[in-house]
Amino acid sequence: MAFPSLRRAALVAAVIGLAGLVIAPPAAAAAPRPPHIKGTETAPVYDYASAVRESVWVTTKLDNDGDGAPDKVVVDLVRPREAAAGKVPVIMDASPYYQCCGRGNESELKEYAADGSVTKFPLFYDNYFVPRGYAFAAVDFNGTSRSTGCGDVGGREEIEGVKAVIDWLNGRAKGAYADGTPARASWTTGKVGMIGKSWDGSVANGVAATGVEGLETIVPIAAISSWYDYYRDNGALYTIDGGPAWLSGYVNGRPDEVCQPVRDALYEGSANATGDYNSFWAERNFVPDARKVRASVFIAHGINDNNVETKHFAQWWDALARAGVPRKIWLGQEGHVDPFDFRRAEWVDTLHRWFDYWLQDLDNGIMREPMATIERAPDVWVDEPAWPARGAFTLPVSLGAGDGTTGTLGLRPSRGEMSIVDNPALRERAAVANPNTVVAGRSVFLSAPLERNLRISGTATVSLRVKVDKPNTEISARLVDYGTATRINYQGAKEGIRNLTTESCHGASIPADDACYLETAKDVVTADAAIMTRGWVDAAHRDSLTRPTQLRPGRWYTVTFDLNAHDAVLPAGRVLGLVLTLSDTQYTVPTSTGATVQVDLSRSRLGLPVSLAPGATALPDATVAPKVSAPAPRVYAEEPDRESGLIPQG
Incomplete structure (x- = not known):
């Protein structure tokens, strides 16, 4: 609606100019700035x-x-x-x-x-x-x-x-x-x-x-x-x-x-x-x-938030x-924790600048800075221009039979079948440990040791061609980083942090309301494995969340589901693992248990969101899974069932 009046103003200015008149508009008095x-x-x-x-x-x-x-x-x-x-x-x-x-x-x-x-x-x-x-x-x-x-x-x-x-x-x-x-x-x-x-x-x-x-x-x-x-x-x-x-x-x-x-x-x-x-x-x-x-x-979120x-x-x-929508994101390694309690000074400063920009109209440059800030390792932070990683794509990874006990992950198409018999008593800690041994109720697929660093950034998917002997079953999947490292203990009592006895103050205090809070430090452990992301599906909901359909025993179906989003850089030498189980009574409440699932490996895939350097190979091929030593790590000490503590609080 302002365009016609602007046009008229321009026309008046042109006429005045042609008449040889130069009239400067009165300078508008600048509004006084408040003291803050x-x-x-x-x-x-x-x-x-x-x-x-x-x-x-x-x-x-x-x-x-x-x-x-x-x-x-x-x-x-x-x-x-x-x-x-x-x-x-x-x-x-x-x-x-x-x-x-x-x-x-x-x-x-x-x-x-x-x-x-x-x-x-x-x-x-x-x-x-x-x-x-x-x-x-x-x-x-x-x-x-x-x-x-x-x-x-x-x-x-x-x-x-x-x-x-x-x-x-x-x-x-x-x-x-x-x-x-x-x-x-x-x-x-x-x-x-x-x-x-x-x-x-x-x-x-x-x-x-x-x-x-x-x-x-x-x-x-x-x-x-x-x-x-x-x-x-x-x-x-x-x-x-x-x-x-x-x-x-x-x-x-x-x-x-x-x-x-x-x-x-x-x-x-x-x-x-x-x-x-x-x-x-x-x-x-x-x-x-x-x-x-x-x-x-x-947005701020813990990449290991299980709540x-x-x-x-x-x-x-x-x-x-x-x-x-204009946006910015911080991703920490912790669980369900506020950045104030794992990167306090930087968080307060960033919030200050964010609110100053959007609520006080102060051009402090924050929107010209990198969009994403990510914790790669305990207290090791990097800035990224975007999230997921710029240029990230979904890499189709094949599942191979391997040696019959442990399968393989690679880029070459594979053949064969494998079966999983439901074991509702299997806990996560046992499901991911010692991947080269037989554990009832799980199937493990391992990559060859990585030849160079691999960044996983985004949402992985699992697509399985399955035949089930019951009308329904749950299928559970975990993507695991096998390799010894110092890791955030996100399954500890405070989900990756521990309270110190000292305090830091941010703002003004009065006797009734002080600005001082306990300082914290990272709770870290040396662990042989890290579950990067998890996902579950009720097979009857494979095609629709609103209208589930039961499976016919003995018939082949494709079941595709997302895992939770993640971002991590796996260093060269690490082994990537996919662990498949059926009903998970630790994290979910299965509506059907006791099934046996046959998996057609030739028509099953892991969709891995990766970011690669030009000319890099994501996963080296392997016909036999590598030997991995990963006893049940302390970072995966037995935790309560999800149902006992599902409260969105902090």
């Missing part, structure tokens, strides 16, 4: 101790607790008191954990004074950013803490409830203080950046997928992108009773009887008996709506790329 802007960064100039702390109840458009009143979401705020700050943007962490479970490595909770006013915010975001000219908003999901409504775990109530806070910050929704007095966010620019780990980051993904105006950036850390994929993998169940209904109750802050109908609906909708994908899960899948995202996205697996960031990242 110092060059291309924000500086801590405002008093944290005297900052405004307040709570606002934001009215939503929903009423899922059925009390006849719109549900309300509580947002606890802290912002600079000084008028010189002007209008400020908002950093928001929306969470279900502020009262039930805590946030961060030290499980901090919100704290309140006797009159209900907020006195302590978990994590460092408020301490660090409020003195730098930001507000911080800690939002309680519907059904948690003081918010009304009932939690629906990734559903419409959760997403629309948090979205309403952004609407309120931009004058599109109503808010009130505890006494009912209207609350208006006249102090903000309306620009919002959401951040959070695990479930907190998941809601950031979901709110961004609505395309809400005012949300400028999100920083999802170890976040879910599709709740079906949090509880299932290709139809294979991760849990039955510990699903969304249980999780809603776990964080519930309302009387049990108020929200039990919602939890009953969650249990019914999740289709635990079948593992099917349905409308319930489609509502909780944010990936298809990546095209609606207006916000930039800075919120790497498929979550990978499928979200790929969808954002197709939509042209």
